[in-house]
Amino acid sequence: MCIYPGETSTMPDTTERRSFHSYEYLCIKRFQEDVLAKQENTNEETYELWSFVKKLLETMKDLHVSKASGLQGIFWKFRFDKRIATDLWYLAVALDKCPHTLLEFLKFELTKDKCHLGTPLSRYLSRHQFQEIHLDGIFKFYDRSSLPLEIFKCDTVEVLSLKSNSLTSLPPDIGRLTNLRVLCLTDNCLQNASIPFTLTFCKNLTHLYLDNNLLDALPGFLLSMPQLDTVYRHGNHNYFKSTFMWYHSDIHARIRSTSTRDEVLRKQKKLHQPSRLQDLAVQSVIASKENFFEPGLFPGPLVDYIAREYNQYHVCHYCNSAEPLDRSGYKVFTFKTPYLGNTCVPFQHWACSYQCAEDIERPAHAEQRSDSAQLELAYAAYISEVQCTGRPRNQRRKRGKCALM
Ligand SMILES: [Zn+2]
Numbered sequence: 026m027c028i029y030p031g032e033t034s035t036m037p038d039t040t041e042r043r044s045f046h047s048y049e050y051l052c053i054k055r056f057q058e059d060v061l062a063k064q065e066n067t068n069e070e071t072y073e074l075w076s077f078v079k080k081l082l083e084t085m086k087d088l089h090v091s092k093a094s095g096l097q098g099i100f101w102k103f104r105f106d107k108r109i110a111t112d113l114w115y116l117a118v119a120l121d122k123c124p125h126t127l128l129e130f131l132k133f134e135l136t137k138d139k140c141h142l143g144t145p146l147s148r149y150l151s152r153h154q155f156q157e158i159h160l161d162g163i164f165k166f167y168d169r170s171s172l173p174l175e176i177f178k179c180d181t182v183e184v185l186s187l188k189s190n191s192l193t194s195l196p197p198d199i200g201r202l203t204n205l206r207v208l209c210l211t212d213n214c215l216q217n218a219s220i221p222f223t224l225t226f227c228k229n230l231t232h233l234y235l236d237n238n239l240l241d242a243l244p245g246f247l248l249s250m251p252q253l254d255t256v257y258r259h260g261n262h263n264y265f266k267s268t269f270m271w272y273h274s275d276i277h278a279r280i281r282s283t284s285t286r287d288e289v290l291r292k293q294k295k296l297h298q299p300s301r302l303q304d305l306a307v308q309s310v311i312a313s314k315e316n317f318f319e320p321g322l323f324p325g326p327l328v329d330y331i332a333r334e335y336n337q338y339h340v341c342h343y344c345n346s347a348e349p350l351d352r353s354g355y356k357v358f359t360f361k362t363p364y365l366g367n368t369c370v371p372f373q374h375w376a377c378s379y380q381c382a383e384d385i386e387r388p389a390h391a392e393q394r395s396d397s398a399q400l401e402l403a404y405a406a407y408i409s410e411v412q413c414t415g416r417p418r419n420q421r422r423k424r425g426k427c428a429l430m
Pocket of ligand 1: 343344346
């Protein structure tokens with residue numbers, strides 16, 4: 026869909042693989058803030074910056090030649106003249122890396138008397154149909170900002186990188202990205218419950234990076250994603266280590282109650298506040314574990330509402346009941362032996378009752394014992410072979426091949 030009509034000759038080749046970068050996002054975010062400030066008459070001055078940048082770019086007859094002579098240099102000149110604020114480093118990078126795109130964006134956005142649907146960011150993403158989004162390090166430590174949900178509506182995205190953002194949760198909207206192949210969440214503050222089940226809706230996801238987070242096990246639903254080829258989990262070691270304490274324990278030790286004082290408060294509140302029909306409907310959609318992002322299933326605003334409410338519920342791994350977050354339940358730890366090249370990996374599931382917890386744990390425990398017995402047999406056979414021949418089978422083969430040559 027063409028969002029910016031009338032733009033043709035100066036456009037870069039849009040058939041090439043396109044990536045959306047942090048500096049572009051920061052520019053558009055700042056632009057949005059300045060538009061808002063202007064609408065609220067709180068800061069007229071900052072908005073004028075963008076008209077200035079547009080004029081600057083328009084005066085460059087050939088942006089390729091101008092770029093060679095140093096658009097960044099011009100930026101720094103105006104920076105030192107105090108016509109551009111000190112914190113706009115990302116504008117300097119955008120002037121250098123994508124002057125055409127920036128000019129095209131400003132030409133359209135600064136056109137008066139036009140009714141623009143959505144946000145500037147959604148228009149920008151929709152126009153360029155990016156295959157890769159790299160938003161690494163866009164939030165500072167303790168920054169309360171949340172990820173822009175517009176990026177999850179960009180359904181052409183195959184690679185999404187959100188490294189080093191101090192993220193404490195991943196929006197359920199991740200499930201909208203049906204073409205996603207690689208998701209990089211390295212260096213964040215994610216815990217087990219902060220990765221939503223909707224990730225399983227990404228049927229093409231093969232590479233998941235969860236290294237350097239605060240996970241004490243991998244989310245149990247990853248076991249129902251057979252297309253996953255690689256799951257990076259390094260850097261969660263201290264947390265995983267504490268979970269491995271239960272490797273040799275019996276079933277009951279691996280089921281941990283999550284009862285909280287909040288539940289008593291919730292029950293007291295409920296006496297005066299019955300559930301709304303709307304909430305009950307959302308609860309049942311979430312409990313179905315069906316992909317509610319599927320086009321045509323629900324109207325758009327309703328999908329947005331379900332996605333907004335999604336993180337307010339736990340879903341039982343066994344019976345699929347969806348329960349409010351403050352309701353008590355059980356954390357269940359299971360071990361998969363082996364899992365994607367690792368000898369043994371712990372997983373965590375949520376169960377609504379002790380019975381459900383046992384029904385998850387018993388078959389998983391039996392499978393773990395059977396798989397680890399097979400691994401031990403294979404390992405014993407390997408040791409015995411090495412002791413007899415002095416080298417493992419694969420090395421012997423290589424030597425044999427060399428001898429034949
Ligand atoms: Zn249950």
